[in-house]
Amino acid sequence: MLFSRNSLLQSENEYLYGEMYDLVEKLFPITRSITGNGVRTTLEDIQKRLPSLKVVEVPSGTQAFDWTIPPEWNIREAFIADSSGNRIVDFQDNNLHVIGYSAPVDKEVTLEELKEHLHSIPSQPDAIPFVTSFYERRWGFCVRHNTLTALGPGTYHVYIDADLEPGHLTYGELVFPGETSDEILLSTYVCHPSLANDNLSGPVVTTFLAEWLRGLGNRRYTYRILYIPETIGSIVYLSRNLKKLKKHVVAGFVLTCVGDDRTFSFLPSRRGDTLADRVARCVLNECIDTYDEYAFSERGSDERQYCSPGVDLPVVSIMRSKYGEYPEYHTSDDDLSLVTSAGLGKSYEIHRRCMEILEANRAYRTQQPCEPKLSNRGLYPTLGGKEKTQSIRDLLDVYMYADGAHDLIEIANTLGLSSEKCQSILDILVQEGLIRVAEE
């Protein structure tokens, strides 16, 4: 069960990582939004790997704290055609072409009127922006700036065949019970259309973590895994489960932007020193050379809700390129070429390692005063001389902090040893009857 760091550094899991990439690829074409059939299709695909994933539907109009679930949005077809009937912009080509939650439209418009409904990025003229309007009814298209500037005068046919009707908000929930009711929360979102790093990397890595967790023989913690629409989804979920989560969650992770192969990013919780923060920093420091740590004020996903006052869960986010910080963010350039199997794989390993450490993270107490007699146990070179081996020193160093106050993460920190090394020493000391898990 113990994670082998070498396996992380080497590529023995390349097959697994390739499967992750394949799942991103499979889910990529689906038109998702915060409600609608795209979410359902996505969750169905995930259920193929995780049959116990429960899909929950909450009706439009339901109140959740300060928010109300909006109508359900489903889109079938959309285009802009010129006066000759040529489709200049077509939803079939890229589902980013239509504003998320766009109202239906079917009319002739002048170029001038059309332009009021077009969104583009002048500084990235070949990219289609991702734009939404969940809470105000409007229609619109997103286009390459080069397309926009090439439009000649004349009339255009704008056509969006979409429903904005009472329906449901759909989310997925999965719970793997553990020995205790204390919980680790994994939360990811499934509400972006054809965008790869933000956000398909999130549900895909989460799904493979869930498969690994399902296979864990004896989980200490209960794991709660959420596939929700961002913002409204976490708010709706919290409105129905707040008391339970506040009582049980000891650490949580929002999985987003975990697919590219660039520098890791860390967004701490609001408190900044929770168990989630501690384990994340421990793993990042041990397993990668460098990462960017952001301030909590640079948050941007569901930790906005999980860490809000009144909720105040210990939730952090470990990302690769952070949302808002990479040029492809929220554009059509965030596509299958940005995400790599290596990028997904290392994110998976980092998160898995966090959970391995959490499972193992305990404080211990020595069973007697003074140092143990290691030679009684075949642990000590019997010939004392000028040198003691480093491994004996490490063993006695770890023993010294079996004082009931230092947990695994803290011992590793204090001694500058890897958590893996510390854990293997603690295991030996427990086997030898020299230390015991401290009562909590």
Next chain:
Amino acid sequence: MLFSRNSLLQSENEYLYGEMYDLVEKLFPITRSITGNGVRTTLEDIQKRLPSLKVVEVPSGTQAFDWTIPPEWNIREAFIADSSGNRIVDFQDNNLHVIGYSAPVDKEVTLEELKEHLHSIPSQPDAIPFVTSFYERRWGFCVRHNTLTALGPGTYHVYIDADLEPGHLTYGELVFPGETSDEILLSTYVCHPSLANDNLSGPVVTTFLAEWLRGLGNRRYTYRILYIPETIGSIVYLSRNLKKLKKHVVAGFVLTCVGDDRTFSFLPSRRGDTLADRVARCVLNECIDTYDEYAFSERGSDERQYCSPGVDLPVVSIMRSKYGEYPEYHTSDDDLSLVTSAGLGKSYEIHRRCMEILEANRAYRTQQPCEPKLSNRGLYPTLGGKEKTQSIRDLLDVYMYADGAHDLIEIANTLGLSSEKCQSILDILVQEGLIRVAEE
């Protein structure tokens, strides 16, 4: 009521600052000491602006902790005349010429004997030093070193017409009640003769702050404003009011050396992290480019008493050029040319800003879990895109710290926002019913 920082940076209050300078100028010629008519005249002048200022007289010989109020000192005339009757040194020219609390004298002395009673500063030969002898009876003159070295041999007539008789120690006290009995203390001293930065700047800025406080519509705090002789005055005041002050004072300021136009100085309280320290550092960091922070061991005014063990009030001192640190200190060069209306004015603004923040400094609690739905309240752009405006981020950032634990100063600190910005956001959030003042 909210302080506008622009108004501080601009000079729209120049008229007010000019009035402050005029009051310094008016009070400058009066011969003050720790007792006597100079204090009374000064307080009468202040009463013209603050009629509710109460003047208290405490008899000589009264015991105050380890101290006893000395006799009252009043001086009428003093000079040194040479054998031809020419007045070489004349109290009429500058009241620094006579040692504070000098005993009377009227006799012929040799140059040698005279020199034993003369004080000068060889390194500043054109400046008259300020010297006192409150607790040991002696007579003496303070002279320019150039005057001293020019004295020829011969006999001199020394004449000091002064009383050292049982009388009173005089101080002024003003209380503006607020909604709570919690108090802000402003303390300044009125015991120096014709010296401008140390000390007339202190009572003058204090007087204008008192006028501003009097005009405040609904004061949260009670304000206690003291015009006392330094050291013996604060000791006497504490000996009569200790229990009350220990119970009520939440922050206090000793106003001294607030008149020149050089770098600000900050002297923290003994504890160093009281509410007074926090608000002072907040304002200094926000409103000026740079300032010198001193150690508490470099204290020198009435915070010596207010912060002493057994008293232990949260009292700090925000100064311009700190006593003891500028060349003109305690010499005749600390005159009307050293103090400027701009120097007085900015000191006034800084202290006023401290009190504005103290009035507003509260912790808040959100009224519901999760982020508010800003668009419901017209606070949010309805079209979500790649960019959110900074003002929305600021609003949600401030909201995140409405957790009952962070007060205004702490929120501003944590977020790196100005206290003014934070306060305006907190006001909006309160108006919207999203947060509420936390019970204390």
Next chain:
Amino acid sequence: MLFSRNSLLQSENEYLYGEMYDLVEKLFPITRSITGNGVRTTLEDIQKRLPSLKVVEVPSGTQAFDWTIPPEWNIREAFIADSSGNRIVDFQDNNLHVIGYSAPVDKEVTLEELKEHLHSIPSQPDAIPFVTSFYERRWGFCVRHNTLTALGPGTYHVYIDADLEPGHLTYGELVFPGETSDEILLSTYVCHPSLANDNLSGPVVTTFLAEWLRGLGNRRYTYRILYIPETIGSIVYLSRNLKKLKKHVVAGFVLTCVGDDRTFSFLPSRRGDTLADRVARCVLNECIDTYDEYAFSERGSDERQYCSPGVDLPVVSIMRSKYGEYPEYHTSDDDLSLVTSAGLGKSYEIHRRCMEILEANRAYRTQQPCEPKLSNRGLYPTLGGKEKTQSIRDLLDVYMYADGAHDLIEIANTLGLSSEKCQSILDILVQEGLIRVAEE
């Protein structure tokens, strides 16, 4: 009773330091080990200076936590002779030549077999290493590497006349009672053969400290002084005295490697901020220019037991060249030429100063609010002017921290004054009735 820092810097105690060196020299030839007559002879020599030293014998086979006292070891003669009967290696020349706790042997061996029982240091070919095998029965010799490489083929006579029989572990204990049952612990070890810095310097400096403590008129603390074999000795002692020590010891010092004249070294306690740590750092900062501070993980002597979880005493170690860190460590080069009277003397002074400060280290409370009127007590220049003397500032600064919360060490730290200066000021303030020791 107050320590004069000048006396430390000057060499007025040279006679005393010379006596220390003489005692090292006298004890040097004795063959000590963790048990046996060498320990007894050493303790007898120390008893000549400290007749109240109690010698305790604990039988072989006694259990002490995880450990068992091994058989007693005594050696009479040992050599390696070549086929001509020439003694190539002789225990009479240097008692390091035989492995500590070597089993007896008397046989002819080939060069090949001999080499399996020889220990040398190739990188220090002229030094004999110090090697022991306390808990596994084996025989062996330690030789200069040059001797080893010069050995020709042939047979050799190896002869070790030693007993490994049930006997006793011997240690010395000395208690000087004080006004309180709170204890200062001094622990040193007496188990190394002819090795000077590690370890004879330890018991010798300890002995002279004990003589000084014996002469102290009114000890505040009880002093417990231990001369034990390293590791097994502290474990045995703790197994018989743990409850008492846990209850009473407020600070402790392991004295080892205190004899050479190189840079001081400091090994903190496991907690790192105990009274022992605080006083040690205070003295090291005040009395020497520079020292090396090690991490607790670099521990190596009896603090391994004293600071272990379940024991957790506040014990530190102030050394000169730290064990394991100097080239002569655990070799025959750690001889009488490495240790100097100046090296021993300064170690003595540093430890003595620690105890002087501990004796004096109290928190105080002022007896009245506000500053005292110093001139009433002849402590203040009566003529107030531009300058106050630094000594008056120091006195008032110290007074400011007589708040019941700052002890002598903390006051010295906060003010950047020497502990000696602080203590002399506190003495004056107590004499004047201005402050009083705070109830603990």
